[in-house]
Amino acid sequence: MTITAQLTWDVFVSPLELTVVDGRNPGPAVPGFDDLPPGVQYETWSPISSTLIAGQRDAVLVDPLMTTTQARVLAGWIAATGKNLTTVYVTHGHGDHHFGLGVILDRFPGARALAVPAVVEHMREAVDPEAVASFWAQLLPGQIPERLVVAEPLTDDGFDLEGHDLVALELGHTDTDDTTCLHVPDIGLVVAGDAVYNDVHLYLAESDPDRRKAWIAAIDTIEALEPGAVISGHKRAGRADDPRTLEETRQYIRDFDRVDAATTTARELYDQMLAIYPERVNPGVLWISARAVKP
16 A cells, blocks of 8 residues: 555543533432542543544544544544544443444544454443443443444554554553554654553552552553554643653652552542642542542
8 A cells, every 4th residue: 555645643531521420519420420428529520631643535543432422523623524434443342432332433434443352342241231231321321322332353453544553552451451642653653542541530440459550551661652642541731742741641640659658548549649639639539438448
């Protein structure tokens, strides 16, 4: 295939448009969100990033968001570029990064959805009707798409866009197991999924000290690629996709480890981490993480 001119990329960030739950005025009793202490505020979901990588004619989307509304707005954003969407790549198995896939494929029926085999297995678990009914449908009633689909397994280490290689790099555990990033060497871009966070509190509820070491090792792997831009799976809208977010994420994990070792209760861990990171988006995620490691 003939290589076209330089690829471009752009990022769509879903707004914080969902219900705010506060420990002083608790919302519905949803598993995982029903014991916020007074003063701990939780925007129902952190902002999610979706990335469009475009050539002269065609484009690839990374992570098609979560709710029906998010995916429909995202589809309109893609359509407005005039590009032909050929591929949707899913970085990892958390439902907030792929539940919108069916909506996107309905809008762009010529596109195919791809993920590495381990991620495909996690996607299958995430879209299981019982899993959706027991958590997602209670947390976000009427907002999760009715048609939840799963990507095809990627049989090679990547795919191409108008002759440019897009490389799927398996990272292991970051904020969940079997995560990946997508590397575009020709433009120095890494779409990091949830391996990197950009001014949003990290989801560490699936971690322990060993898994947090694995997450730091994953960040080291991305850093070794020497990217010029790193797109986080969760980011504050408008903040630059700067490689410095690699060290910012790594330092947050180190601080969490240190404070975890020095405290005895979830509230102590939460309060001390919030004192270090008072401005990061969605401190409720910090509470969920603290409570998970100190039940």
